[in-house]
Amino acid sequence: MDPAGPRSFPGAARAALRDPTLQRALANLKSGFPVKRAEVVADLPEFDALRDAARDIKDHTLARLDAYLELYEARVREAGGHVHWARTADEACDIAMEICRRAGARTVAKGKSMVAEEIGLNERLDASEIERVETDLGEYIVQLRGEAPSHIIVPAVHVTKDEIGETFRAAHDDLDPARDLTEPRAITDEARARLRDKFFAAEVGITGANFLVAENGAGIVVTNEGNGDLSQTLARTHIVIASLEKVVPTMEDAFAILRLLARSSTGQEFSVYTTVSGGPRRPGDRDGPENYHVVLVDNGRSGMIGGGFQDMLRCIRCAACMNHCPVYGAVGGHAYGWVYPGPMGAVLTPSLVGVANSAHLPHASTFCGRCEEVCPMRIPLTAMMRRYRARAHERGHTSRAGRMALALWAFVAARPRLYRPLAGIAARALAWAGMGRGRLRRVPLAGGWTAARDLPAPEGPTFAARYRNYRREGRG
């Protein structure tokens, strides 16, 4: 994926708003996950106490991240697995590709992994001789369509069932033309049948991890479809791609956060499959992988430790923030231009690719604060977006006109003798313009703002003038 992608947010957002099919698909999201989440949260009185515990677990771990990673690595080794450290996306891909090559991979069955998207592993696999098969249904759909995921939990949320039916018909060209592919059930059955062959053919299974557990070297993967388990159980080699901050100290710590994850994400009490696995098959085992590799990906995260954006490393990728975000709900995930959309992406993307390459993303927010209200890890998303806005402004990544306007405003606002008369003139002008109606349909230079709403026209003198009168009348 092109890291310059996030630069294109304003244009991509405008196009998304004009796309009727996308708007229809996004409507499903708003009536789905948030409603189910509210139900299961109401059914767990301990939810907020768990959020506090989860925040504390991650903060404790991040403050000792080096030591927990070393412990985790030692436990994986003891269980017969290998841990590889990758500083950059390229290093991580090189390592994964080398493992695939040594395993003689012709087919790789991949579970859904956002960090694999982040490092560009898909492109690397596709440029090789190896056949990459996405096994999560949503990922499989976007793979067939040659697209990127538009959501971190439901990658094909931007596609309607009719489009999926057409996509399957185009890709599975041996299909009986009379076969009905108009309903989700039929599409799901077709995917199950197709991917069965791939699961059994794959020499290598690649999955992500929701947690890495320091006490026992286990990786925990959460899925609903069972694809992650088939990928890791049937292939001879299992590769786990995980970023550094996935580590937690104990299973008890993981269970506390797991109680929040599915509830926040899909509104389930628990995902269908929570799989704790570590290392290759044990002596006497009749199935499971013979080789087990973990690729630990840094790619900018160690640089976030100890800084103003460390809290973002508590993120467990549940997607609650984007499911509840009015901006994401209006434009979808592709407009954000990189792997991570929504409020978490608006903070994480600048942290990983630099604010110079993503200066628009921290502005892709109304600051309504819904994301923070629902974040299970209590990440201060709006405060961090505000800090990135300030940084983008200071470094000159915002528009020239915007910076000049702000500079002019600052100049005037810092000089009361100038500000008061100018504000008085502006208030009178606006009051005159809105005469009779009390509101303004259009304001020069603010067309974007007034396109969707009216500006209330000021009535009477300015606050400063009224306050002066108030004091003069001896009431203050």
Added chain:
Amino acid sequence: MTDARADILEGIRRGLGRGPLDGPDRDAMLARLRRRGRHVVPSRVDLDPEGLVALFVAKAEAVGATVEALADEADIPRAVASLLARENLPARIVQAPALEGWNYSWEAAPAVEARSGAAARTDEASLSPALAGVAETGTLVLASGPDTPTTLNFVPPQHIVALRRRDVVAAYEDAWDRVRDGAADGLPRAVNFVTGPSRTGDIEQKIQIGVHGPVRLHILLAGD
């Protein structure tokens, strides 16, 4: 080329403003690991054993599993035979070798052809024992081992799980204590927490039961 591992650890320590964690700080960290302290456990599981079984059944059924209570372990073969007939499946089952130690005999269901081992691609129904059932969310805990192959839990479209009533526990942590107790020489390769049959909401958020994992999950609640 410098060492990636050393660079990453060094980068983290630079951010934290310290060298490698040592002394009392490291001791405190290791003490926390050994303590394995539990966090908040939902109060919904503050129940007697009978209440836990009832909660387990209600939660498992709520996520699309079916539960059948048997008076005795010896009834398992008959229950399997009638399920296969009901679901229009061939009278064949592949079971976990561990179940050979359970108190039942396939002679009670002569029509069923039973085999012990890992699942093959053509198997349409499997039977495995659960290490525990977690009442909190109706979750089965299945541990891998030479006599409990993991493929049984994922490959066949019909999965049947035998769970003893006394193995129904309150919370995930209680189930994990059992895994730890049984893992003197290291953990099983995989421990699967299974909550209902496989599902997806990837097409317009409409829930479809039965994707890559089992399409149907039937729980036989047996014994005392």
